[in-house]
Amino acid sequence: MKNVLITGGAGFIGSHVVRLFVNKYPDCLILNFDKLTYAGNLLNLADIEQKENYLFVKGDVTDADQVFSLFSEHAFDTVIHLAAESHVDRSIANPMEFVHTNVLGTVNLLNAARHNWKDAFEGKRFYHISTDEVYGSLGDVGLFTEETPYDPRSPYSASKASSDHFVRAYYHTYGLPVILSNCSNNYGPNQFPEKLIPLFIHNIIEKKPLPVYGKGENVRDWLYVLDHAVAIDQIVRRGKLGETYNIGGHNEWKNIDLIRLMCGIMDKKLGREAGTSEGLITYVKDRAGHDLRYAIDAGKVSRDLGWEPSVTFEEGLDKTIDWYLANTEWLRQTTSGDYLSYYRQQYEER
Ligand code: NAD
Ligand code: TYD
Secondary structure: OOEEEEEOOOOHHHHHHHHHHHHHOOOOEEEEEEOOOOOOOHHHHOOOOOOOOEEEEEOOOOOHHHHHHHHHHOOOOEEEEOOOOOOHHHHHHOHHHHHHHHHHHHHHHHHHHHHHHOOOOOOOEEEEEEEHHHHOOEOOOOOEOOOOOOOOOOHHHHHHHHHHHHHHHHHHHHOOOEEEEEEOEEEOOOOOOOOHHHHHHHHHHHOOOEEEEOOOOOEEEEEEHHHHHHHHHHHHHHOOOOOEEEEOOOOEEEHHHHHHHHHHHHHHHOOOOOOOOHHHEEEEOOOOOOOOEOOEOOHHHHHHHOOOOOOOHHHHHHHHHHHHHHOHHHHHHHOOOHHHHHHHHHHHOO
């Protein structure tokens, strides 16, 4: 790798990937291309923005002219594509935005890579970051493998599934050197407080109601974000072209059990009487089409590349909660402005 394009590098996962690559590969240029939507935040990268091998370019993956000129200005050999609209609830409210960014944006990048690389693909890699949600919803047993048929059920997962299909189509049709991975739910520092864990941490701090969808019985498989970043590093360098790798934490939690666990930890950290935060739990109308269970079989990435999650859930949750408690300015900024109208629409006017 010499010139690496990372899209969506100012977002949650992207910022951890950018930091890992900037620090680990001082001889590579790491270019972060991000539109800075509500989910993108350059504060996430304040500690590395002065590094010589780091460059930020504000831009939109759906803008063909901009993406094509970026490719002609920099001789990228590696693309790691994370830019996306990523929140299921927002996709239910506004599906077209997801089609635009996730499908069109991905095809745009594929076209730019193909044309710029001029079919001389030796040493090039286009790595598309995707989600386990493309596989649909599991019952009480079973795991998603790389062979599980796609069955997306939300506008978000349908848009990600579509982008995955395009990436594979470019491999088969044009020989573009692609790799994909599909990961389970991430958690950790810098996650925008619209997703379950950071939203609930924020609401517990503020003593606001904790809105549990349905009965809280849906199950998710949680992975610490840095473990995902390490998997991405392994896969981009050592993964086999044309292949897909599932990444997961072997760490399934029913929402309500996870929420109770978080409440207990935070009562202790905030010096509140045990049971205080559980008292904030409020059952609300279920999410439309709410997938019951996600769980990943991460056997292939472990067998082929030796990757395993390294952070236990206890450690990861502890670090995450500590990060939000310490970064009050980040939390204050992300939960002001547009966030307030999103919150009102999503939780108070439904
Ligand atoms: P995020 O919403 O935190 O960040 C997305 C980033 O993309 C933001 O910085 C945003 O500004 C940028 N972006 C959005 N539209 C853009 C556009 N048109 N052009 C350029 N940049 C744009 O998302 P995340 O949670 O970090 O997820 C990153 C990727 O990983 C996504 O592709 C997502 O589907 C995938 N993924 C996420 C999870 C998870 O649990 N968060 C799990 C598996 C896979
Ligand atoms: P989320 O973090 O949105 O991730 P995803 O839906 O992509 O898995 O949600 C995780 C789980 O938490 C999911 O089952 C929905 C549930 N949830 C709530 O119960 N209340 C909430 O306010 C949110 C945001 C999520």
